[in-house]
Every structure is written in structure tokens, then in C-alpha cells.
Amino acid sequence: MTAAPIEGGVRRNRVAAFFGRHPVGMILSAPYAVYIAVVFAYPLGFSLWISFHDYFFAAPGAVVDHPFVGFDNYKAVLTDPAVRQSFGNIGIFLIINVPLTAALALILAVALNRVVHARTFLRVAFYVPYVTASVAVVGVWLFLFNSGGLVNSVLGPFAPDPSWLVNEGLAMPVIALFVVWKQLGFFILLYLAALQNVPNELYESASVDGANGWNKFWSITVPAVRPATALVVILALITGANLFTEPYLLTGGGGPNGASTSPVLLMYQRGLQQGEPDFAAALGVILVIGVLIVALINRRFIEGKD
Amino acid sequence: MARRPAAVRYVVLFLGALIFLFPFYYMLIGSLQSEPDTSIGGAFPTSGLTFGNYADINSRVDLVGSLINSGVFTGGVLLCTVVFGVLAGYALARLQFRGRGTLFALVLLVQVIPFQLLLVPLYVLIVRGYGLADSYLGMILPFAINTTAVFVFRQFFLQLPDDLFAAARLDGAGELRILRSVALPLVRPALLTAVLLTFIGPWNEFLWPFLITKQADMQPLAVSLANYISNVSSRAANPFGAILAGACVLAAPAVALFIAFQRQFTSTDIGSGVKG
Numbered sequence: 142m143t144a145a146p147i148e149g150g151v152r153r154n155r156v157a158a159f160f161g162r163h164p165v166g167m168i169l170s171a172p173y174a175v176y177i178a179v180v181f182a183y184p185l186g187f188s189l190w191i192s193f194h195d196y197f198f199a200a201p202g203a204v205v206d207h208p209f210v211g212f213d214n215y216k217a218v219l220t221d222p223a224v225r226q227s228f229g230n231i232g233i234f235l236i237i238n239v240p241l242t243a244a245l246a247l248i249l250a251v252a253l254n255r256v257v258h259a260r261t262f263l264r265v266a267f268y269v270p271y272v273t274a275s276v277a278v279v280g281v282w283l284f285l286f287n288s289g290g291l292v293n294s295v296l297g298p299f300a301p302d303p304s305w306l307v308n309e310g311l312a313m314p315v316i317a318l319f320v321v322w323k324q325l326g327f328f329i330l331l332y333l334a335a336l337q338n339v340p341n342e343l344y345e346s347a348s349v350d351g352a353n354g355w356n357k358f359w360s361i362t363v364p365a366v367r368p369a370t371a372l373v374v375i376l377a378l379i380t381g382a383n384l385f386t387e388p389y390l391l392t393g394g395g396g397p398n399g400a401s402t403s404p405v406l407l408m409y410q411r412g413l414q415q416g417e418p419d420f421a422a423a424l425g426v427i428l429v430i431g432v433l434i435v436a437l438i439n440r441r442f443i444e445g446k447d
Numbered sequence: 448m449a450r451r452p453a454a455v456r457y458v459v460l461f462l463g464a465l466i467f468l469f470p471f472y473y474m475l476i477g478s479l480q481s482e483p484d485t486s487i488g489g490a491f492p493t494s495g496l497t498f499g500n501y502a503d504i505n506s507r508v509d510l511v512g513s514l515i516n517s518g519v520f521t522g523g524v525l526l527c528t529v530v531f532g533v534l535a536g537y538a539l540a541r542l543q544f545r546g547r548g549t550l551f552a553l554v555l556l557v558q559v560i561p562f563q564l565l566l567v568p569l570y571v572l573i574v575r576g577y578g579l580a581d582s583y584l585g586m587i588l589p590f591a592i593n594t595t596a597v598f599v600f601r602q603f604f605l606q607l608p609d610d611l612f613a614a615a616r617l618d619g620a621g622e623l624r625i626l627r628s629v630a631l632p633l634v635r636p637a638l639l640t641a642v643l644l645t646f647i648g649p650w651n652e653f654l655w656p657f658l659i660t661k662q663a664d665m666q667p668l669a670v671s672l673a674n675y676i677s678n679v680s681s682r683a684a685n686p687f688g689a690i691l692a693g694a695c696v697l698a699a700p701a702v703a704l705f706i707a708f709q710r711q712f713t714s715t716d717i718g719s720g721v722k723g
Contacts, residue, residue: 159545165622166542170550173535176592181557184568191567198575249463252456259461265709266464269471272705274651276669277694280676281474284483284687291473291485322467354452383563386653390676405563405654412567413658422567429564 192422214423224424227404228431230313230388231381234403237317239377243370246325250332251362268326275323279390282319303397312392312401319387324380328373335369336362371443375436382432385409404428474698478691500688501696507689508675510696513668516583517650517697520667523587524649525642528596533638535592536600537626541612554601557594565589566658574659581665586656590649599641603634640711643704650701668697 160167192214199205218224253263270278285292288304305311343361352360363370384403388395395402395410404424412421477483479496504510538544539551569589579585607630615625631638653669660666666674672693 161542161544161547163538163542163544163622166538166544166547169534169538169542169622170544170547172531173592173597174546174550174553176531177553177557180569180589180591181560181565182553184565184572185560187568187572188564191571249460252460255453255456256460258457261709263460263464265706266467268705268709269702270467272647272651272701273471273698274653274669274701276651276653276673276676277474277698278470280672280687280690280694281470281477283676284477284485284691285470285473289485291487291490294486322470325467379561382561386673390673393677405566408563408566409658413570418567418571425564425567429561432561 188422188425191419192426194419196419196422198416198418210419214419215427217420218423218427223399223402223407224404226399227402227407230399230401231384231403233313234317234320234384235378235381237314238320238381239374241317241321242325242328242377243373245321246328246373247332247363247366247370249325250329250336251358253329254333254336267329270323271326275386276390278323279319279387282315282391286315306392307397309397309400312396316384316387316391316401319391320380320384324377328377331369331373331376332366335366339365367443371439374439374443378432378435378439382428471698471702474691474694477687478695480688483687500692504675504689504693504696508668508671508693509664510668510693512664513666513671514696516665517667517669519583520586520652520656521646521649523583524590524593525645527587527591528593528645529638529642531592532596532600532641533626533631535597537604537630539597540601540604541630542622554594554597558598562654566654570658580659581662583665585659586667587649589655590652593645593648596641596645599637599644600634603637603641604630607633636711639708643708643711646704647701668693672697 156164193209193211194207195210195213196207197205249267253260253267256263283306284290286305288307290304293300293304301308301311305315339362343365344357347357347361383405385405388401388403388406389409392401395406405428408421408424408428411424412418473490476490476492478500479498480489480492481495481497481499483489484492535550539547539554573585573588574580577585579588611629611633612625615629620628651669652667653673656667657670657673660670663671663674672690675693676690
């Protein structure tokens with residue numbers, strides 16, 4: 142649209158130059174802009190500020206000093222054995238959860254994509270855990286995996302001792318499996334979306350060249366959905382870094398000797414229960430930096446060079 | 448295509464589906480058993496089922512009150528997300544104004560800020576600073592406008608043809624009028640998807656309401672059930688029966704909505720919301 146020299150056109154142009162062609166847009170998006178400022182930007186800055194100061198909860202209304210302490214909180218976090226253990230636990234979680242999630246989601250999405258019969262039933266079956274509250278399904282996993290539970294009844298003499306959720310070596314793997322089961326439906330959806338963009342001609346020409354199903358899967362499907370795989374890995378990573386409900390409820394607040402304590406669970410325990418919000422804020426910053434580093438490495442490896 | 452691969456595909460899918468659905472079946476069965484029976488036969492009971500566990504959990508956790516709290520929390524989040532999200536999404540997609548680029552960059556940024564980083568400061572601000580512990584407002588605030596939903600709304604409005612808006616503006620319609628009478632009716636089906644996706648979040652949310660509600664009569668069902676699991680259950684006669692009865696009550700609304708509207712959960716909509 143060119144600026145037509147109509148009545149008041151000059152004034153309108155000047156207004157447009159400053160506010161844009163539709164200044165009403167500022168009003169429409171103002172609540173959202175304010176929301177971002179109040180709920181994200183300010184707390185984000187505040188979080189960094191807390192992590193560099195001696196911050197503690199004072200009585201309401203009391204005026205207290207929060208002196209600057211430099212990297213003291215970060216030093217405390219990095220030298221704390223419980224913190225190291227929690228990062229190690231997340232490492233175990235990711236090593237089990239991420240490959241299993243990506244592989245199962247892709248295989249099931251490829252299979253679902255070609256299915257004609259019982260499509261609705263199959264989709265619902267795989268998505269239902271994703272839409273259900275963690276707290277509700279944790280209840281049934283507790284029932285399944287406790288020492289006298291159905292899983293051990295089926296295994297009989299092969300049941301682990303101590304049982305799954307109170308076993309130092311098994312608590313974290315059970316949590317990782319739980320999260321695979323819980324989230325898989327969402328990742329299947331992502332892969333189904335990606336599969337829509339794979340051109341059919343590729344499969345046809347591969348068939349002409351005599352490729353079998355397995356060849357086609359490895360040399361066409363897997364490379365074609367690479368961007369989706371990168372996304373799945375990053376989202377699974379973020380889920381892992383956010384882990385709280387499952388270790389808190391499945392393994393009674395962190396498992397045997399802290400074997401399933403996650404960094405966020407530790408943030409809750411140290412920051413809010415034991416009243417060290419500065420320690421928790423520094424731990425949060427370190428956790429996020431860790432996630433960013435792993436996400437960047439993942440980008441290089443899966444998406445190839447930029 | 449050959450027959451055999453198709454048969455293998457169905458076997459794999461149905462086996463997977465059974466594994467995925469079994470915990471839900473077992474949740475229901477467990478909630479109806481008067482005595483927990485964890486033997487293999489106990490998974491396929493023929494008699495002795497009762498609703499006693501539902502009465503039991505109701506006597507320990509105020510089910511109706513908790514469900515009302517969950518409903519208010521979820522409803523508040525949905526209302527704010529839809530009203531403010533549609534306005535922001537429409538402005539970002541269809542209007543040119545100063546700061547649009549900056550705001551859109553912020554939308555993308557907010558999507559990657561992890562909640563862990565905000566856990567401590569939000570708790571300090573909302574509970575200690577504003578005194579909003581044990582209140583609906585405090586529960587709703589961190590989720591009030593779902594950024595993924597804003598992004599999805601923007602995608603919907605972007606897909607509409609330009610001429611439609613040019614014609615409406617030529618007729619002298621104001622932007623709010625265009626939004627209400629032209630744009631919204633056209634994206635109504637997609638709006639439903641966004642609402643359903645947003646519903647799952649607050650209904651299933653545990654960590655935040657758990658942090659800020661200490662009074663039992665303000666807790667959503669996910670929180671009261673979790674507290675029951677971690678505190679009370681070891682002293683109850685049939686703890687799992689009561690837990691599973693509560694779990695069924697918590698799971699039912701989301702699962703029922705999902706099954707009723709499962710056609711709306713299409714891969715493309717969710718893909719567009721996440722791809723950023």
C-alpha cells in the first residue's frame with residue numbers, strides 16, 4: 142500500500158512512521174508484553190541477582206541486607222557431592238531415556254503412518270499416557286513396581302532384591318522408563334508430522350533399485366526426519382532436566398541414598414525446604430547452562446554443520 | 448506392497464498398544480479391589496469389586512473441593528490464554544506496529560527459558576513478595592498466558608488470505624471488529640485444538656501448585672493426591688486402592704476430553720506449535 146495523499150495523510154504518515162501502520166496492535170499485544178516482563182524477564186534477572194548474593198528468607202516486612210558474595214554460591218553448588226550425584230543421576234536418565242524415546246517414537250510413527258485399520262484406537266492408545274496427569278499414573282506405577290507388586294509376581298524368583306524403586310541401581314532406570322512411556326505419544330506426533338514431508342518418489346526410486354524395507358528405513362526415512370530427531374532429543378533433554386514429580390513421588394523424595402535425586406528436586410529441597418534460595422538459584426543457572434551446552438553439541442552432531 | 452510386512456506392523460502396533468494401555472486398565476481394576484491382589488490372577492478379577500476405595504479416598508481428600516480447585520486453576524489459565532493469546536497472536540500475525548519484531552523475538556525466547564530457572568525467583572516474588580500463597584491468582588499467574596498457544600494462534604491467523612483483511616478494512620471495519628467477525632470464525636476449529644492442548648497443562652500440573660499451596664482446601668487434586676501418596680498412604684488399610692481411586696478421578700476428565708476430541712489432535716497443529 143502506498144501512502145495516498147488523502148485528508149490528514151501527512152499526520153497519519155507521521156503517526157505511522159512512529160507507531161507503525163496499525164498502532165492498535167500495541168494495545169492488543171500489551172497484556173502479553175506486560176506478562177512476559179512480569180513473569181519471565183524480571184524473575185530471570187532476579188534469579189541471577191539472587192545467585193550472586195547472600196539471600197535468605199526473612200520475616201515478612203523485615204529489612205535485611207543481602208550482601209554481594211560473588212561466585213560463592215556457585216562454588217558451594219559445584220563442590221556439593223549431592224549436586225554431583227544429582228547430575229550423575231540425570232546422566233543415567235538421559236542415556237536410557239533419549240535413545241529409547243527417539244527410536245521407539247520413530248518406529249511407531251513409521252508403522253502408524255501406513256496403518257489403515259484401527260487407526261483411531263492405536264493413536265489413542267499411544268497418546269493417552271501423554272495427556273494423563275503424572276501424579277495419577279505414578280500411582281499405578283507404584284502399584285506395579287512395589288516389592289509385592291504385579292511385576293515382581295510375574296518375575297517370581299527373578300524379581301530384583303531390593304525391589305525396583307528402593308534399589309540404588311534400578312530406581313533411576315525405572316524413572317527413565319516411566320518417562321519414555323509417559324511422553325512417547327507426543328514424540329510420535331512430532332515424527333508423524335515430519336514423515337508427511339518425506340517425498341514419496343524417494344521410496345519409489347529406491348524400490349526400483351531393489352531396496353528392501355530395512356534399507357529404505359535406514360537410508361531414506363532416518364536421514365529425512367533428522368531435524369525432527371534433533372527436536373526430539375532437545376525436548377527429551379529438557380524434560381530430563383525438569384524432572385521433579387517422578388523422583389519425588391515414585392522414589393519417595395529422591396530414592397535410596399539419593400540415587401534418583403534430580404537437580405530440580407534438590408533445588409526444591411535446598412532452596413525452599415532448607416531455606417537456601419541463593420544456593421538453589423545458582424544451581425538453576427548451572428543446570429540451564431548445562432542444558433544449553435548439551436543442546437549445542439546435539440545440534441552439531443544431529444543437524445550437521447551449520 | 449507385500450502382505451507380511453503389513454501383518455508384522457499390526458502385530459507390533461497392537462502389542463505396543465496393549466503395553467501402553469495396561470497401566471490404565473490396571474489403575475481401574477486396582478481402584479475397584481477391596482483387597483490389593485497383585486498376583487497375575489488379580490489383574491483379571493471375576494468378583495469382589497467395590498466402590499469402597501472411592502469412598503475411602505473421599506474421606507481423606509476432599510475430592511469435590513479439590514476438583515473445584517483444579518477446575519478454577521485450569522479455567523483461569525484457559526480464559527487468560529485464549530483472550531490475551533488470541534489478541535496477541537492476531538496482532539503479531541496481522542498488524543504492523545512499533546515493537547512487533549521485538550515482541551515476536553521475546554515470544555521465541557520465552558519458549559526456551561526453562562522453568563527451573565524461574566522456580567526460585569517466582570516462588571520468592573509470588574509467595575513472599577506479593578503474598579499470593581494459597582490463592583488462585585498465585586497458582587494461575589505463572590501459566591496465565593501460554594506462549595506456545597500464542598504461537599499457535601499466530602500461525603492460524605497467518606494462514607488466512609490477505610485479501611480478506613484488505614476488504615474488511617476497505618469497508619471501514621476496525622481491527623477488533625475484523626478479529627471478531629472475520630478472523631475468529633474462520634479459525635474456530637483450530638482454536639479448539641489450542642484450547643485442548645492448553646487444558647492438559649494446568650490440569651496435570653503438579654510442581655507449581657504443590658509449592659505454593661499449603662492449605663489443603665486450596666490444593667488442586669493433583670497436589671492433594673500427591674500429598675496423600677507421600678504422607679498418609681502408609682497408614683491406610685488399602686493404600687493402593689485409595690490412591691488408584693484418586694488417580695482415576697484425576698485422570699478421567701483429561702482422558703475423556705482427549706478421546707472425545709482426538710481428531711483435533713493432529714500432528715500438524717502440534718508440530719507448528721513446537722517448531723518455533
